Amino acid sequence: MASKARRLSPALVVFLAILCFIVGAAAGFLGAARNNFLSPVDEYAELNSHGKGGSIHTSTEISGDLQIHFLELGNYYTGDCVYIKAGDTDVLIDAGSKTSSVPTISSYLDQYVTDNKLEYVIVTHAHEDHYAGFAAKNGIFDLYECGVIIDFAQTNQKPTATMYKNYIANRDAEIAAGATHYTALDCIEQNKTDFELADGINMKILDSYYYANKDSSGENNHSVCMLLTEGENNYLFTGDLEAKGEKKLVEMNDLPEVVLYKAGHHGSKTSSSTELLSVIKPQIVCVCCCAGSAEYTSTENNKFPTQEFIDRVAPFTDRVYVTTIFESDEDKTFNSMNGNITVCSDGEKIWVVCSASDLLLRETPWFEEKRTCPAAWQK
Numbered sequence: 001m002a003s004k005a006r007r008l009s010p011a012l013v014v015f016l017a018i019l020c021f022i023v024g025a026a027a028g029f030l031g032a033a034r035n036n037f038l039s040p041v042d043e044y045a046e047l048n049s050h051g052k053g054g055s056i057h058t059s060t061e062i063s064g065d066l067q068i069h070f071l072e073l074g075n076y077y078t079g080d081c082v083y084i085k086a087g088d089t090d091v092l093i094d095a096g097s098k099t100s101s102v103p104t105i106s107s108y109l110d111q112y113v114t115d116n117k118l119e120y121v122i123v124t125h126a127h128e129d130h131y132a133g134f135a136a137k138n139g140i141f142d143l144y145e146c147g148v149i150i151d152f153a154q155t156n157q158k159p160t161a162t163m164y165k166n167y168i169a170n171r172d173a174e175i176a177a178g179a180t181h182y183t184a185l186d187c188i189e190q191n192k193t194d195f196e197l198a199d200g201i202n203m204k205i206l207d208s209y210y211y212a213n214k215d216s217s218g219e220n221n222h223s224v225c226m227l228l229t230e231g232e233n234n235y236l237f238t239g240d241l242e243a244k245g246e247k248k249l250v251e252m253n254d255l256p257e258v259v260l261y262k263a264g265h266h267g268s269k270t271s272s273s274t275e276l277l278s279v280i281k282p283q284i285v286c287v288c289c290c291a292g293s294a295e296y297t298s299t300e301n302n303k304f305p306t307q308e309f310i311d312r313v314a315p316f317t318d319r320v321y322v323t324t325i326f327e328s329d330e331d332k333t334f335n336s337m338n339g340n341i342t343v344c345s346d347g348e349k350i351w352v353v354c355s356a357s358d359l360l361l362r363e364t365p366w367f368e369e370k371r372t373c374p375a376a377w378q379k
């Protein structure tokens with residue numbers, strides 16, 4: 001039975017209004033105070049606009065038992081350097097972009113690598129923007145004790161090429177000092193593909209056609225490919241593998257859907273094929289490049305990250321991050337785009353921490369000026 005509404009006296013209305021104001025103000029104050037002390041889990045701010053991967057967030061705190069860091073390299077050149085911290089295990093994938101990047105890389109690593117040992121080093125392929133830091137004098141192999149080195153099985157580099165020669169000499173010195181060495185092909189042939197990095201966190205060297213078969217057209221398809229797994233969450237790293245290598249990768253491995261994909265070949269139009277993306281369906285894509293640099297091309301749409309790459313990734317996610325942005329050729333200047341990008345996981349929740357801006361690629365002024373927004377990102 002409906003009860004008849006009672007009429008409130010004016011005095012009671014004023015009293016209730018004041019009470020509401022006081023309670024509201026107190027709640028606001030407590031909320032503001034709490035914001036200063038939020039744990040990373042509490043601080044999540046939902047970013048995904050496509051309804052998938054609802055457990056991915058942004059935060060300001062680098063923590064969690066799995067951290068994947070995409071490093072800026074201290075110059076206006078494109079290159080890769082990915083540092084993975086899995087519990088107490090340290091993994092370094094590549095050390096580009098120039099030999100002069102080593103101090104930038106080591107000062108970053110030294111915040112996390114407390115015992116001066118990299119348990120695993122992966123050198124994806126013999127291009128300067130990936131292995132310069134290993135070929136350098138006083139480079140990564142000099143600065144850190146390395147446990148296991150996994151590198152490319154094929155190269156077109158001449159044995160006399162200076163950087164290649166220096167890489168081999170430094171690597172072999174590290175092996176002589178006690179490091180274990182496998183090429184990616186050794187891993188496959190010796191059935192040494194799976195490495196437990198920490199409790200519940202595993203690294204798998206994937207099979208790739210161009211470990212056993214040389215690609216005379218270039219180095220990129222020789223890239224060592226790796227899948228990192230924690231529970232149901234997967235993370236894929238393919239170096240500079242290009243479309244024909246990606247096609248073989250899909251055929252030769254039972255690839256899962258992934259939380260994170262390091263954009264192949266710095267967001268080149270020749271990598272991140274739909275054939276690969278439609279299998280892995282990435283939720284986060286990190287691009288290691290100096291956005292808009294004319295280092296490899298003067299064609300605007302083909303500068304990293306390319307329009308074609310963006311168009312192919314867009315149907316799967318808009319959560320695309322880019323390390324660095326090109327400023328000026330004349331002054332050789334660069335700036336942080338997202339800066340150092342860290343994808344963190346506590347085994348359940350995943351969050352992204354950027355040292356500079358948190359903007360997604362599509363939200364950046366660079367994108368608005370230089371790229372055409374794909375239909376999937378216009379929704």
Ligand SMILES: [Zn+2]
Nearest residue numbers: 127129240265
């Ligand atoms: Zn590269």
